[in-house]
Amino acid sequence: MAEARAQAGGLVGLVPTMGFLHEGHLSLMERAVAECDQTMATLYVNPLQFEDPADLARYPSDPDRDLALAEACGVDLMVVPGPEEMFPSRPLTGVTVAGIGERLEGEFRPGHMDGVATVVTRLLAGLQPHRAYFGRKDAQQLALIARLVQDLGFPVEVVGCPLVREVDGLALSSRNVLLGARRAEALALSIGLMLAADRFDRGERRATVLEAAVRSAVPEDALEYVRLCEAATMTPATIAEGETVLVAAARFGSVRIIDNVHLVADHHGASADRGVRLGRPSLLYGSEGTMTAREQAMEPPGGAA
Ligand code: PAF
Numbered sequence: 001m002a003e004a005r006a007q008a009g010g011l012v013g014l015v016p017t018m019g020f021l022h023e024g025h026l027s028l029m030e031r032a033v034a035e036c037d038q039t040m041a042t043l044y045v046n047p048l049q050f051e052d053p054a055d056l057a058r059y060p061s062d063p064d065r066d067l068a069l070a071e072a073c074g075v076d077l078m079v080v081p082g083p084e085e086m087f088p089s090r091p092l093t094g095v096t097v098a099g100i101g102e103r104l105e106g107e108f109r110p111g112h113m114d115g116v117a118t119v120v121t122r123l124l125a126g127l128q129p130h131r132a133y134f135g136r137k138d139a140q141q142l143a144l145i146a147r148l149v150q151d152l153g154f155p156v157e158v159v160g161c162p163l164v165r166e167v168d169g170l171a172l173s174s175r176n177v178l179l180g181a182r183r184a185e186a187l188a189l190s191i192g193l194m195l196a197a198d199r200f201d202r203g204e205r206r207a208t209v210l211e212a213a214v215r216s217a218v219p220e221d222a223l224e225y226v227r228l229c230e231a232a233t234m235t236p237a238t239i240a241e242g243e244t245v246l247v248a249a250a251r252f253g254s255v256r257i258i259d260n261v262h263l264v265a266d267h268h269g270a271s272a273d274r275g276v277r278l279g280r281p282s283l284l285y286g287s288e289g290t291m292t293a294r295e296q297a298m299e300p301p302g303g304a305a
Helices: 002-007 023-035 053-057 063-072 112-127 139-152 174-178 180-201 207-217 292-299
Strands: 013-017 040-042 075-078 129-133 157-161 223-230 240-254 253-264 267-271
Touching: 002 075, 002 112, 002 157, 013 023, 023 040, 023 063, 023 129, 023 157, 040 112, 063 075, 112 139, 129 139, 129 180, 139 157, 139 240, 174 180, 174 253, 180 207, 180 240, 180 253, 180 267, 207 223, 207 240
Parallel strands: 013 040, 013 129, 040 075, 129 157
Antiparallel strands: 223 240, 240 253, 253 267
16 A cells, blocks of 8 residues: 555545445546546455455455446556455454444444444555545445544545435445345335435425335335434434434345435525436446346346346
């Protein structure tokens, strides 16, 4: 990493990733390239943030494809640190962001948020970017990183970028390819959040009602949580005032997905940020012989995997 940093000059942007890139990652890279003199992206599947070894083992990976996509976006330097470079021995130092890292994902995935905080700290220390770009899809992760940067005094600007959705509304995630025939069922999560965003746009501000809109769309046994939170601290909110985020997580078969809508209500007015939607099937499904997102969405629930 020291070598990579030495090569980069001017205003340096960083896009940390775990690979298996999709349009969400590419939008971060394009933005970094547009705003910075040099853009570095990292590809490191961080074992510290996987609480389940089986989940780590099946995490999708295609480094050659990732390198080609990042290069096409104009990324100047793709940093692919090996485990021995990142953590020559199991780190004895961990980063915990109290509160923000303990709720929601921290509760349902013990150790996950600390793993993210520790690896992002390691990347920021090693690569010393001026700006670091993260997607709003991981709203809690974004709040956690903004806070750790503030607390530890990293001289980096954290840039939150729009959540990107597939054609049918499913939030983009590398894990979507693991959903298989359950992809159609998984759409329920984004459908529920869109219902809640519509209610917010019509003036509803009560957390109980917004959360109930999501519950109405997602089967009870699939939904892990839905919660209205203050965006900066991820503390539960009872009313959608100021900047809040309605976050939700659900499990379809063995695949867990998260999604959110960002809600802003202040003296300027109110707006629900649903993210941006692709106009065509995601490149996640682009390889030959793989079903397109649209085809998968048309598969009946419980259809052949
Ligand atoms: O969002 C991700 O892909 C990961 O959590 C990150 C920020 C690259 C840390 O491993």
